Amino acid sequence: MSVSVSISDDDMVPPEIVSTIFYSATVSDSLAILVAEVVAGGGHRLTWGNEGAAQLLGYGVDDLYGLPVEQLFPSLGGGELKLLLRRERSARMTLPVRMANGATFEAVVMTTPSPGGRTWTVRLLSTANAQERALRATADAHERRFSALTERSPIPTLLSEQGMRLAHVNDAFCALVGRRAEQLLGTGWVDTVHEDDLDGVIEQVAAALDGGEVDIQARLVREDGAVRTTVIRFAHLFTPGVGAGFVGTIEDITDRLAFETKLAHQANHDPLTGLPNRTLLAQYVADRFEPGTTGLACLFLDLDNFKVVNDSLGHAAGDELLLEVANRLRATVRPGDLVARFGGDEFVVVCERVSEADAVGLAERVSVALAAPMHLGGVDIRPYASVGVTVQTAEHTAAGDLIRDCDIAMYQAKAGGKGRITVLDQQARAEARDKLRLVADLRDAIDNRDVVMFYQPIFDTRDGKPVAVESLARWEHPERGPVSPAVFVPLAEESGLISALGLFVLDETCRQLAEWDQLLGAAAPARANVNVSALQLDDNLAAQVAAALERHALEPARISVEITESALMKDPDSARAVLQQLRDLGVELAIDDFGTGYSSLAYLRHLPVDCLKVDRSFVAELADGHAEIASAVIALAGNLNLRTVAEGVETAEQAAVLIRLGATYLQGFSLAKPMSGGHTAAWFAARGEKS
Numbered sequence: 001m002s003v004s005v006s007i008s009d010d011d012m013v014p015p016e017i018v019s020t021i022f023y024s025a026t027v028s029d030s031l032a033i034l035v036a037e038v039v040a041g042g043g044h045r046l047t048w049g050n051e052g053a054a055q056l057l058g059y060g061v062d063d064l065y066g067l068p069v070e071q072l073f074p075s076l077g078g079g080e081l082k083l084l085l086r087r088e089r090s091a092r093m094t095l096p097v098r099m100a101n102g103a104t105f106e107a108v109v110m111t112t113p114s115p116g117g118r119t120w121t122v123r124l125l126s127t128a129n130a131q132e133r134a135l136r137a138t139a140d141a142h143e144r145r146f147s148a149l150t151e152r153s154p155i156p157t158l159l160s161e162q163g164m165r166l167a168h169v170n171d172a173f174c175a176l177v178g179r180r181a182e183q184l185l186g187t188g189w190v191d192t193v194h195e196d197d198l199d200g201v202i203e204q205v206a207a208a209l210d211g212g213e214v215d216i217q218a219r220l221v222r223e224d225g226a227v228r229t230t231v232i233r234f235a236h237l238f239t240p241g242v243g244a245g246f247v248g249t250i251e252d253i254t255d256r257l258a259f260e261t262k263l264a265h266q267a268n269h270d271p272l273t274g275l276p277n278r279t280l281l282a283q284y285v286a287d288r289f290e291p292g293t294t295g296l297a298c299l300f301l302d303l304d305n306f307k308v309v310n311d312s313l314g315h316a317a318g319d320e321l322l323l324e325v326a327n328r329l330r331a332t333v334r335p336g337d338l339v340a341r342f343g344g345d346e347f348v349v350v351c352e353r354v355s356e357a358d359a360v361g362l363a364e365r366v367s368v369a370l371a372a373p374m375h376l377g378g379v380d381i382r383p384y385a386s387v388g389v390t391v392q393t394a395e396h397t398a399a400g401d402l403i404r405d406c407d408i409a410m411y412q413a414k415a416g417g418k419g420r421i422t423v424l425d426q427q428a429r430a431e432a433r434d435k436l437r438l439v440a441d442l443r444d445a446i447d448n449r450d451v452v453m454f455y456q457p458i459f460d461t462r463d464g465k466p467v468a469v470e471s472l473a474r475w476e477h478p479e480r481g482p483v484s485p486a487v488f489v490p491l492a493e494e495s496g497l498i499s500a501l502g503l504f505v506l507d508e509t510c511r512q513l514a515e516w517d518q519l520l521g522a523a524a525p526a527r528a529n530v531n532v533s534a535l536q537l538d539d540n541l542a543a544q545v546a547a548a549l550e551r552h553a554l555e556p557a558r559i560s561v562e563i564t565e566s567a568l569m570k571d572p573d574s575a576r577a578v579l580q581q582l583r584d585l586g587v588e589l590a591i592d593d594f595g596t597g598y599s600s601l602a603y604l605r606h607l608p609v610d611c612l613k614v615d616r617s618f619v620a621e622l623a624d625g626h627a628e629i630a631s632a633v634i635a636l637a638g639n640l641n642l643r644t645v646a647e648g649v650e651t652a653e654q655a656a657v658l659i660r661l662g663a664t665y666l667q668g669f670s671l672a673k674p675m676s677g678g679h680t681a682a683w684f685a686a687r688g689e690k691s
Contacts, residue, residue: 032056032124036069036085036111044069044085047119056124058100069122073109074098077187079202080164083209084109087117092243093163097124108243158189158248161239164205176230176252178222194219194227201232208234208246217253229254270341272319273326281340281348282399288352289399293392297359299349299366300388300406301329304418306345313377324374325383332369333362346410348403356391356423363387363421371419386413387421408432439495441477442488446500451475453508454674457683458529458645458667461659466687468527468560470647470667471509472674473501489533498533503544506530510552510559512677519681523688529560529590534567537574542581556586562613564592576607583608590645594633605640612637614663616648622657634661 032053036044049057049064057064057072069085070076075096076084084091090112096104108125156173160166169184177184177192184192193201197218204216215233222228231251238244268280276284288296303325310318322345329339329347338350351362367387373380388409396402405424411432413422445451455469475483492498509528516524532541549556561582568575568591579589590611591604618630630646637644646658649668658666675683 032126034064034122034124035119036122037119044081046072053124056099056126057097063100072098074104075165075186077164077190079190079198080187082202083163083206084111085113085120086111086206087113089113093165094127094243156250156252158246158250159237160205160245160248161237162243162245163209164190164202167245173250176222176228176250177220178224178226192220192222194221204232204234205246208236209244211236211244220250227254228252229257273323273341275326275347276338276340278340278342281338281342281350282403284338284340285350285402286399288350289392289396289402291397292394295353295355296392296402297351297354297356298390298402298406299351299359299363300342300390300403300410301347301349301366301370301385302410302414303345304384304386304414306383309376309381313379317377321374321376321381321383325370325385328369328372329366332366337362348406354391356389359389359391360421360423363389367419367421384419386410386418388413388424389421390424404432404436405429435491438480438483438488439491439497442475442491442495443497443500445475445477446497446504449504449508451501451504452676453505453512454676455512455525455528455680456667456674457525457672457680458665459671461663461666466525466672466684467665468529469525469680470529470562471505471531473505474674493533493535498535502533502536503548506545506548507551510548510554513554513558514552515677516681516684520685520688523684525680525684527558527560527588529562531562531592532567534564534570537563537567537571537578539578539581541578542585545582545587546585557588560588560590560611562590562592565594568607579608609642611643611645611664614644614646614658616668619646619648619654619658619668620650622654623651627657627661630658631661634658634663638662 030052031050032055033050034046034053035048037047039045046064046067046069049059049061051061053059054061054064059067070081073081073084073095084093084095090110092108092110094106095109097107097109098104106127108127110123110125112121112123114120153170154172156176157170158166158173159168164187166185166187166189169181169189174181174184177189179188179192190198190201197216200216201218204214207214213233213235215231217229217231220228220230229252231253233249233251234246235248236244237247268277268283269275270277285296285298303321306318306321309321322341325347326339326341329349333339333349334351336352338348340348340350342348349362349366351359354362367385370385371382373382375381388406388411390402390406390409392402396405408429409422409424412425412428413420416422452474454472454474456472457466458468458470459465460467473485473489475485475488477483489498489501492501509530513525513528545559545561546556549559563575563579568579582589588611589609590613591607591609592613593615594612612633614630614633618633621627622630634644634646643664644662645665645667646663647667649655649658649666650670652670654668655666655670672683
């Protein structure tokens with residue numbers, strides 16, 4: 001489908017009128033008109049001029065042909081010439097114009113582009129008349145007022161009354177670029193703009209001249225060569241009789257950007273060694289990880305016996321060791337490999353385009369480099385490391401899998417003996433991932449209170465009555481079913497969840513005691529025994545117990561804290577201090593599983609405890625006629641004026657022997673099984689009715 005457009009004769013200027021106007025412009029000596037065009041190489045030249053232009057400039061009409069436009073307007077730089085000869089619209093500037101004899105005069109220069117955008121009509125209007133001089137005087141007055149306002153301003157400021165030529169700069173801008181004002185006026189300021197940013201600045205100036213308010217980030221080069229990064233804001237300015245210009249204000253952001261860069265570096269690098277930290281490591285691996293490919297490898301290094309260095313030589317020596325290890329790693333790996341500090345005494349090396357054999361070879365070179373002796377604190381030390389190696393396989397679906405797997409491989413290396421290199425064992429990988437899933441499930445169970453409490457009654461051997469209960473945490477996994485405390489308690493200790501689990505057990509036990517008091521009155525259990533992990537033995541424990549008791553309005557004697565013998569022996573002095581804090585609070589204290597560890601009996605005499613629990617393994621031996629150890633523990637407790645609880649009582653015969661040996665309390669399945677809080681309340685209520 002074609003569309004034809006007809007132009008009526010009425011819409012067209014008659015040819016005789018066009019001819020008349022053109023002839024008048026040609027022969028006029030009062031109008032100075034030139035025609036310029038683009039030439040090869042990007043320059044501009046004159047292709048025609050009328051009689052008025054020839055007289056004004058002092059040329060013959062024929063001499064104007066081929067004259068470079070740049071020669072006619074000597075003050076224009078390349079960027080400003082682009083603003084004068086614009087392809088899309090007319091422009092107007094007041095400029096010095098060079099005559100044939102080399103002299104210059106000031107003229108208003110008006111340019112109009114042709115539709116094709118390759119030629120321009122240029123009209124020159126000398127300002128040497130009364131009206132133009134008056135307008136110039138007005139412009140000068142504006143400039144003086146502007147100068148007075150901005151001269152003392154701390155903000156670097158530029159003033160252009162027309163085009164890119166500056167009429168004024170203040171002292172702040174001169175100080176910023178390290179140049180005098182006379183070097184910057186006119187187009188001299190353009191020389192301070194970094195050459196790579198110049199085109200962008202010119203574009204923004206053009207936008208401001210068209211009436212816009214714009215800004216640009218650009219570098220300015222000082223006279224001494226220093227580079228300052230700035231934000232330049234241009235606002236349109238119109239001066240009557242002169243034309244469009246701009247006001248420019250400059251913000252120096254060099255120091256701010258440097259500070260932000262420093263903060264970004266600190267956020268992603270280890271402050272001691274300067275190596276990338278865990279955050280940057282994760283991003284680095286993620287950027288290079290492509291599922292389904294191979295060749296990306298991670299080496300996970302853990303220094304052997306680093307704690308010994310810290311404890312024996314001090315933390316300053318430990319830091320020196322870490323710095324030396326970081327330097328040796330940098331010097332040993334290939335160019336392009338990443339060395340990162342994962343945390344503590346752990347480092348990770350990431351390398352690309354390697355096979356498993358290549359990765360193991362690199363691990364061997366690293367181990368040799370690290371094992372070279374170094375002098376530290378007056379001692380020669382060889383910093384050996386356990387190294388886990390993992391190379392990406394199809395089973396790795398995410399970048400985090402790769403880092404986690406080399407961590408698992410490192411632990412395999414440590415388990416096999418220090419100073420080893422181990423490539424990930426897939427079975428161990430599966431077990432470790434299953435363990436991670438179980439840890440996540442345990443965390444959710446604690447947060448959602450899906451771990452529940454059961455309570456097993458404890459009986460007084462004198463009259464056979466229940467006098468207390470032991471709180472026992474139980475976890476029913478939605479998919480795996482019941483998970484033994486022997487599994488999830490150590491898991492909580494390894495994963496850092498033991499504090500949350502311990503606080504839950506303590507709070508829930510206190511809550512349950514308060515509820516039983518309301519339901520049962522005097523028939524409620526008099527005391528509940530709560531197990532505490534070795535990792536909870538710190539200065540916070542007494543305060544946490546006190547807070548739970550206060551929260552549920554209970555007396556301290558209603559709680560007995562049970563701590564394993566092995567936990568006490570890890571740091572006896574610290575443990576004794578924590579036990580004393582609990583004793584001062586008023587709670588009772590018991591040592592659980594007594595006789596299974598390697599405690600000092602002499603030290604036991606100084607511990608502020610009330611009770612020893614005879615381990616179930618010694619109670620079980622009674623069935624075979626071996627009562628020696630149970631008898632010794634009970635006798636020892638009696639000599640120290642301590643009560644005893646024999647746990648794991650499975651038969652009436654065992655109960656009888658323990659009573660005969662002098663045990664204070666009994667606990668076991670043959671007497672009463674662990675029950676939920678509600679069943680425990682019903683059980684104690686029934687016992688109270690019978691009595």
